Amino acid sequence: MSAIRHALSVKREDDFAQWYQEVISAADLAEESGVRGCMVIKPWGYGIWERIQRLMDDRIKAAGVQNCYFPIFIPLANFEREASHVEGFAKEMAVVTHHRLIADGKGGLIPDPEAKLEEPLVVRPTSETIIGDAMARWIQSWRDLPLLTNQWANVVRWEMRTRMFLRTSEFLWQEGHTAHADAEDALSETHRALEMYRACAEDDLALPVIAGEKPENERFPGALETWSIEAMMQDGKALQAGTSHYLGTNFAHAAGIQYQDKEGGQQYCHTTSWGVSTRLIGGVIMTHGDDDGLRVPPRIAPHQVVILPMLREKPEDEALLAYCEELRAMIAQESTLGEPVRVLLDKTPGKAAAKRWDWVRKGAPVIIEVGGRDMEGGKVSLLRRDRLWGEGGKPAFSYPQRDEAVQSMTQLLADIQAALFNEARERRDANITRDITTMEELSAFFGEENRYPGWVEVDWSRPSGEALDKVVEQLKSLKLTIRNVPKDAGPASGTCIFTGNKAVEKIVVARAY
RNA sequence: CGGGGAGUGGCGCAGCCUGGUAGCGCAUCUGUUUUGGGAACAGAGGGUCGCAGGUUCGAAUCCUGUCUCCCCGACCA
Numbered sequence: 001m002s003a004i005r006h007a008l009s010v011k012r013e014d015d016f017a018q019w020y021q022e023v024i025s026a027a028d029l030a031e032e033s034g035v036r037g038c039m040v041i042k043p044w045g046y047g048i049w050e051r052i053q054r055l056m057d058d059r060i061k062a063a064g065v066q067n068c069y070f071p072i073f074i075p076l077a078n079f080e081r082e083a084s085h086v087e088g089f090a091k092e093m094a095v096v097t098h099h100r101l102i103a104d105g106k107g108g109l110i111p112d113p114e115a116k117l118e119e120p121l122v123v124r125p126t127s128e129t130i131i132g133d134a135m136a137r138w139i140q141s142w143r144d145l146p147l148l149t150n151q152w153a154n155v156v157r158w159e160m161r162t163r164m165f166l167r168t169s170e171f172l173w174q175e176g177h178t179a180h181a182d183a184e185d186a187l188s189e190t191h192r193a194l195e196m197y198r199a200c201a202e203d204d205l206a207l208p209v210i211a212g213e214k215p216e217n218e219r220f221p222g223a224l225e226t227w228s229i230e231a232m233m234q235d236g237k238a239l240q241a242g243t244s245h246y247l248g249t250n251f252a253h254a255a256g257i258q259y260q261d262k263e264g265g266q267q268y269c270h271t272t273s274w275g276v277s278t279r280l281i282g283g284v285i286m287t288h289g290d291d292d293g294l295r296v297p298p299r300i301a302p303h304q305v306v307i308l309p310m311l312r313e314k315p316e317d318e319a320l321l322a323y324c325e326e327l328r329a330m331i332a333q334e335s336t337l338g339e340p341v342r343v344l345l346d347k348t349p350g351k352a353a354a355k356r357w358d359w360v361r362k363g364a365p366v367i368i369e370v371g372g373r374d375m376e377g378g379k380v381s382l383l384r385r386d387r388l389w390g391e392g393g394k395p396a397f398s399y400p401q402r403d404e405a406v407q408s409m410t411q412l413l414a415d416i417q418a419a420l421f422n423e424a425r426e427r428r429d430a431n432i433t434r435d436i437t438t439m440e441e442l443s444a445f446f447g448e449e450n451r452y453p454g455w456v457e458v459d460w461s462r463p464s465g466e467a468l469d470k471v472v473e474q475l476k477s478l479k480l481t482i483r484n485v486p487k488d489a490g491p492a493s494g495t496c497i498f499t500g501n502k503a504v505e506k507i508v509v510a511r512a513y
Numbered sequence: 514c515g516g517g518g519a520g521u522g523g524c525g526c527a528g529c530c531u532g533g534u535a536g537c538g539c540a541u542c543u544g545u546u547u548u549g550g551g552a553a554c555a556g557a558g559g560g561u562c563g564c565a566g567g568u569u570c571g572a573a574u575c576c577u578g579u580c581u582c583c584c585c586g587a588c589c590a
Contacts, residue, residue: 005551009525017584025524034563034581092589126590160514160588167589220590228590243590275590312548353550360551371549381549395550 003393007292007361016235023285024164026361027294037162037169041278044362047302048281049172053152055204055299056174056276059196065148065176072154073121074130081129081254088221092158094123094169123156128222128247128273131177132255139179139269141260146189147179147269165282166239166513173277179257179269183248186270187225190246193274194227197242205280206297206421207231207287208428209241210508212484216464217472220273224248230483230508232428233286236452238483238510241283244274282513287424293361295385297420298413299337303344305409306364307331308352310371321347323375323402327368330406336413356395360385365416368405369397380405386416386423432457432508437494439474442509446478455510457489459503461496471498475509483508 008026010019024030029045041049057067073096080086100115124130131149139147152174162168176193180186194211201207209229219226223245231241249268251257257269288295298304309324311317328345335341344364346355352369359367367383374380381397382405390396400408431454436442446453462485463471475481485505492503 007551021583032582036581088590157590161586162582218590226590240590245590277590279590310549351548351550351552353552355551357551369550373549397550 004389005393007357011291012234012289019289019291020282020286021164023289023294023361027285027363028358028361029281029285029294030164035169037159039164039168041172044302045281048284048296048300049278051300051302052200052205052276052280053174056196056200057152059200060150060174060176063148063192063196065150065178068134068149068151069153070124070127070130070134070151072124074124074127076120076122078133079122079129082222082251084250085128085222085254089125089157093125094156094158096121096123124153125155125157126273126275127151127153127155127175128177128251128271129255132251132257132271135177135179135252135269135271136256136258139257139259142181142262145179145181145259145269146185148176148189149178150174150176163282163513165285166279168278171278173275175273175275178272179252180271181259181261181267181269183246183270186248186272187246190225190227190244190272190274193244193272194229194242197229197244197274197276200276201229201231201241201280201283202421204297204299205284206299206417206424207241207280207283208421208425210484210486211488212486212508214243214484215462215468215482215507217468218482220245222247222250224250228484230510231283231287232424232431232455232510233283233513234289234427234452235286236431236454236511238455238481238508238512239279239283239286240483240512241280242274242276245272247271247273288363288420290388292388294363295420296363296365298365298417301342301363301365303342303364304336304413305331305341305343305366305368306359307343307345308355308359308367308369309345309347310352310369311347311349313349316372320370320372320375324370327370327380327402327406330402331409334406334409336410337417341409341413356383360388365413366409374399374402378402384412384416386419428454431455437497439497442480442497443478446480446511453511455483455508457486457506457508458497459492459494460505460507461499461501462504463496463499463501467499474498479511480509481512483510483512 008022010022012019028042030039030041033040097117097120098111098115100112101109102112104110154170154172156170159167159169178189198209198211201209209231211229214226214228225246227244228240229242230238233239251271252268258266261267307324307328309320324345328343331341331343365385369381378401379399380402381399383395383397434457436456436458485507489506492505494503496503
């Protein structure tokens, strides 16, 4: 029995799905739009996305990739060219068929039958085909390679079941598309992107991930290899947080992406594509959220420090605001994690104690409250969001001198960033089980009693085709999926848990979002 | 898309079975008193009850359709 009065009404352990919904509304991240599967991303949520964008974009550009923008509409014929790609996406396409509305005579509007498009346009679910077209125009010679492009865009996939940030019909992402002279070069790019995602997830979002190759049945439609980073959520499920694909020459054949090599012969390019999306925000929520709301890692927090003056609507407020403004300016002079500290002086009317809880729910890493007594003593009241509660169920304030608080900010924010990562990593490591060697054990492990069982790493023989289908079917009955073959896992030594054959590698098996 | 649940002031809900023109808590606004930890009291504002049809003298309530959300499943990067 705890005396703590939490800022949310639902606890993670009581109803994780409902808790997730509450964090999104309580932290003011996003709201429903009235359009199926589409959400309005509100300033705090979009601010987090802008931070992710900025940090990722820096990494992308550092790798020599250039940003472009391609159309949202793709001609149907263009989309049809790559067979398995079509098969993968056909079921979830938004299609534009008309270009004009007319009155229906009942006060409403309908698409004008006279204005039907000769060829329907599909709303991009991803842009391999249309970018492939451009690549075919842009690439002539081996000197044009590698061609490294990226775009930040929205895409639409008509999902059957949607969840805010995790799976929405429309979402925001970046999609990198590259063309190379040979497989080796393209594979190297596939891995560079994967490692970039791992670094961004771990260093920027404080999400520990496992990077590895997806099994054949989970490949991107049209890809020869699909690699992913997988993050463990607090309910033990896996979230695919980013993917990187080696597409071989499949799309090059479909779009005619060819170059003349040094010997004068025509060669098909080897292409890659890779992306991360607003789904990452869902991963941040389910990794760092607690029973008081979100906890935003400092690197991606729109405001890292929020100052709340304890205003009383009296003349002495002026001096207090001046004291806080000085504090704000001093903190803004400091740097942390390689950037100037982002600090907000929240002067909106209202009591500081009430506003504090809004910022707790939003997850600002550091909250500083300043009252008249603090000012007199040259102090501030400081609260770490990642260590919110102290003795007796009260917020764990510390009361440093103002100068001391300013000087501590560089280290404090770096500490919070590290603490969130370490907490998540320890939780993940504690929840990966490696000693399961039979299907019976696996089945028992994921039985009813074990609510948040986490992940299991097992040996397998990498079956293919129908043999793999059987394995997938077995796992499905336990609601499990193969997440990936971790790059960093040790060599397999035993026998395949599914087939009994000699194991060739290890896989991670888990329930997934 | 199948099964289940739900849409009533900003948020959370009651009312619906047994039709009679809308209520509670929180939040908001105003005032007073408070004031170092999510203030108290008093008063006030705010809703064509998701939308569209239908039944009826009369519909939040009954019927039909439709949209959206949540949970489970199927599907899926």
